Amino acid sequence: MIRKKVLVTGGAGFVGSHLIDRLLKDGHEVICVDNYFTGQKQNIIHLMDNPYFEYIRHDITMPFFIEVDEIYNLACPASPVHYQYNPIKTVKTSVMGAINMLGLAKRINARILQASTSEVYGDPKVHPQREDYWGHVNPIGKRSCYDEGKRVAETLFFNYHWQNNVKIKVIRIFNTYGPRMHPQDGRVVSNFIVQALQGNDITIYGDGGQTRSFQFVDDLIEGMIRMMGSREDFTGPVNIGNPNEFTIKELAEKVIELTGTKSKIIYHDLPSDDPMQRQPDISLAKRELNWEPKVQLNEGLLKTIEYFKSTMNL
Numbered sequence: 001m002i003r004k005k006v007l008v009t010g011g012a013g014f015v016g017s018h019l020i021d022r023l024l025k026d027g028h029e030v031i032c033v034d035n036y037f038t039g040q041k042q043n044i045i046h047l048m049d050n051p052y053f054e055y056i057r058h059d060i061t062m063p064f065f066i067e068v069d070e071i072y073n074l075a076c077p078a079s080p081v082h083y084q085y086n087p088i089k090t091v092k093t094s095v096m097g098a099i100n101m102l103g104l105a106k107r108i109n110a111r112i113l114q115a116s117t118s119e120v121y122g123d124p125k126v127h128p129q130r131e132d133y134w135g136h137v138n139p140i141g142k143r144s145c146y147d148e149g150k151r152v153a154e155t156l157f158f159n160y161h162w163q164n165n166v167k168i169k170v171i172r173i174f175n176t177y178g179p180r181m182h183p184q185d186g187r188v189v190s191n192f193i194v195q196a197l198q199g200n201d202i203t204i205y206g207d208g209g210q211t212r213s214f215q216f217v218d219d220l221i222e223g224m225i226r227m228m229g230s231r232e233d234f235t236g237p238v239n240i241g242n243p244n245e246f247t248i249k250e251l252a253e254k255v256i257e258l259t260g261t262k263s264k265i266i267y268h269d270l271p272s273d274d275p276m277q278r279q280p281d282i283s284l285a286k287r288e289l290n291w292e293p294k295v296q297l298n299e300g301l302l303k304t305i306e307y308f309k310s311t312m313n314l
């Protein structure tokens, strides 16, 4: 095995920290760059004594120079609550961050993977979503700082590839959950579990009829590793998600059942531009990466519930 030097931006976040664990387990050397906007030291604290792990506090809207073999570009707040907190900064992180990381990849001839998102499909009019669907995004809506930022990042990735031969890999991640989500992250799975464990009301936005397809984090990490290792001329974009689709009401009922909580469901207004449906078509990932998700919702939710119970002392 060849020990590679790997840069992970956003490595102190939920997905990034799991990716780093996997890369170190596979015998690589990892440099984590994060500005701790939504990440937590707690997610990487267990790695601080590992001589093959290095942490650098840095904001990727500023240039960064290092010699590595591979770059995973994950830095960007992912929860609607956090990416809408400072929308201009969210655009800067996606766009200037992509320019900085692509410039670095070009200079050092590294492979670079972009953590793009199902949000590039917006509120999709095609269902399930395939990679050749261009999406339905409101360019001036509340979610556009994230959606359009990620769309421009994809544009930059492909133009650096065509113009400068940068070795790119683009994955479109669908809703992912699991241990190490921040309890106040604001995304639906962590919100419902934390509310259920604390005996608080479970907050459904809208009537709960909107759908999402939830992927457990371990499956995503396997997909990311396979994508980075795929044949050089396979750039993506490729969907990485679990095609099992649930309504938000069904998710709430499952969390209530699995936690055994006495919490009641309450209804709030649906945020603007909230997509009504979302489900990945993963035939491309199956074909090119021989990848498909293994962990289904009940099993993944139980693991996540256990995590929140242990970290919140419940």
Ligand code: NAD
Pocket: 009, 010, 011, 012, 013, 014, 015, 016, 033, 034, 035, 036, 037, 038, 039, 040, 058, 059, 060, 061, 073, 074, 075, 076, 077, 078, 079, 093, 097, 115, 116, 117, 118, 172, 173, 174, 175, 176, 177
């Ligand atoms: P997260 O918020 O837990 O992690 C993002 C990390 O990026 C945090 O540690 C944060 O501090 C860091 N960060 C933010 N702005 C930064 C900047 N300017 N410079 C340096 N670091 C910065 O979110 P996550 O769920 O782990 O998502 C990771 C990536 O995957 C994101 O790019 C996200 O868009 C993408 N993604 C995630 C999901 C999902 O469901 N989890 C779905 C689609 C796409």
Ligand code: UDP
Pocket: 079, 080, 175, 186, 187, 188, 189, 191, 192, 203, 204, 205, 206, 210, 212, 248, 270, 271, 274, 275
């Ligand atoms: N949602 C909800 N209650 C919450 C948090 C979210 O009903 O406490 C809904 C939200 O409106 C959306 C879905 O759950 O329809 C998924 O939301 P999340 O923020 O997790 O991700 P995204 O909307 O980006 O897919």
